[in-house]
Amino acid sequence: MKTIEEICAILEPVKRDHPLVHNITNYVVMNFTANVLLALGASPVMAHAIEEVEEMVGLANALVINIGTLSRPWIDSMEKAARGARDRSIPIVLDPVGAGATRFRTETARRLLGEAPVAVLRGNGSEILAVAGAKSATRGVDSVSGSQDARGAALDLAKEYGMVVAVTGVEDFVTDGTRTATIANGHPLMGRVTGTGCAASSVTGAFCGVEKDAFAAAVGALVSYGIAGELAAVCASGPGSFQIALLDALDALNTEVVCARAKVTLS
Amino acid sequence: MKTIEEICAILEPVKRDHPLVHNITNYVVMNFTANVLLALGASPVMAHAIEEVEEMVGLANALVINIGTLSRPWIDSMEKAARGARDRSIPIVLDPVGAGATRFRTETARRLLGEAPVAVLRGNGSEILAVAGAKSATRGVDSVSGSQDARGAALDLAKEYGMVVAVTGVEDFVTDGTRTATIANGHPLMGRVTGTGCAASSVTGAFCGVEKDAFAAAVGALVSYGIAGELAAVCASGPGSFQIALLDALDALNTEVVCARAKVTLS
């Protein structure tokens, strides 16, 4: 098992190797997600056409699928891309945005889990509960369940699908069914900017693109991202300036800062 | 009839109750709209799939339909969502972006007005004139008619459809066919950032989500939003920094500031 120092050091190959992250994500966050990945040092690409997703994913170091603004043709492309990633052993991160809010989202999230092995499922507490089949209350796309409540569901899902599940919230919880991590980094302003959760999934994709241990990659991603949020909050006067400062902080981030500020408990 | 103080106080339940605003809006402004709503204290959701719009609108406190980047499948979803909102008495705000520029937009705006009762129609002068069937000149999506010219059209539309019409411009004009309000708040930089008009419609949706009197909600929304623009302009060195400052100002806004700075004439 990797130490916290080793996990924090995964940021280095992300910044050095510029992993290519293929995102099939929602319209609302595409721009911000691309800018987060660029600021981090990764290389984003967005492509959703059924004609090209397989070829594009073949160039990528990771595939991130986000169901935030879903429609039927996009689901077909997500499935095709997922199968392409599976065939090439490219890690997949799934973000079940709004699962629990509508049956269409809950069912699509579950269907995608069945389509190809997912490396990391990342969502808020309500979404993870909904994917696990628990009664939860997703209000639009925002969680009304604490990440604490979803820990049992995360453990069950991790074991059932042999994947890492990351529940983000005030405290993040990551598990592969055996190992667990709780992360107390981050800042409340992250919940006041649209797409910060979605971008966390894409950051996780970037980390999975350079690190085979998906548990370590997910923890490293969420710690780094949370610390960038803390540093951004220092210079922000509200959610607008915070969003901009977050990009600057991701750009300036390095392993020493992450190691020094990490609030991770592994077990 | 509500006083100006009562209208300015509608900001309080918006900030306290976080109304869920379901937006079916255009690609250009989705991110900014979501961030405006979050900064204001509301809760945004974007969903356009025909499979889920009815279920999603059932969770919402208001539905905002914006035709800025239209296509046939989206119109079907807008109509289904509108009928769903009507059946549940959820207020609808319609933003007829670019009506008058192409027949497709003008006809879609009119068709949506016929589909379900609209609480508030918000547009610039050219758009309102176009929806009313007057010869107007919409240049792309920007108004070339002053809001003044469109006041007659707004009164006619308000009476014909039993709805509130808000014409925004240098001075905003709001009417329900009987009551009228002119609002002299706002700042020219608002016209230099894309989506400020679209976001005004979503802010109006948030206010309609907490206030049954749609006339008061629309006036309260436009006054609050205009004042946020004025405050943002103080710290801005151009349209880029203005956009960010507007989000910070919406976050910091409170009823006292709105009451103190409101330039509203009711009649």
Add this chain to the structure above:
Amino acid sequence: MKTIEEICAILEPVKRDHPLVHNITNYVVMNFTANVLLALGASPVMAHAIEEVEEMVGLANALVINIGTLSRPWIDSMEKAARGARDRSIPIVLDPVGAGATRFRTETARRLLGEAPVAVLRGNGSEILAVAGAKSATRGVDSVSGSQDARGAALDLAKEYGMVVAVTGVEDFVTDGTRTATIANGHPLMGRVTGTGCAASSVTGAFCGVEKDAFAAAVGALVSYGIAGELAAVCASGPGSFQIALLDALDALNTEVVCARAKVTLS
């Protein structure tokens, strides 16, 4: 042949006449592109529905087609809009985003070149090489070929299609097959913000909307835009604040500043 001073002065009619630029572009950059055009003084419109593209392009001073997030229905609209622009002698700028990364993109870019005369083709080195049929390596949507390598391909394409080709990179290269320009303006931070290349294409569209000599328009656009990037970098602490400062710099830009800072070699 225009002098460098005359080329730099094209910024003036852009700021004065607010050319309407019809963009059929990708989801990732729509918001930023619209804000870049507004900051520059141009008037953006985004419209992609097959039902309205012909009518919309008829109102425009330039059409910008960008294949960054492609799908079949969008290609149909791009082709229809291109034919509409051709019939009305409205200049077309084509941005072959990601050509070379997937066959779908490379083929679509070539097909669009055959559909209607293009005034300016703008891409990075890899994309231009791919459109020219050379073996290139486009990694996602980022260039791995220097703009230098693509100069031969640019000259060939310019002669074959009778169009201007602009290859952007550390140094930009513009040619109409006879004249050439190299531009040494710009800043490395431009590569750290998504959509700066796409926005350069739309800025080129704005310049083509006020200047018939497409070679001069493309050079004028890239010089102005690069200088705005240099000025923005002075106030930026990272890619987030740079993006905002770029919008402010485009707003503040004038002909004297452009003339004084231009690093252009014409031949």
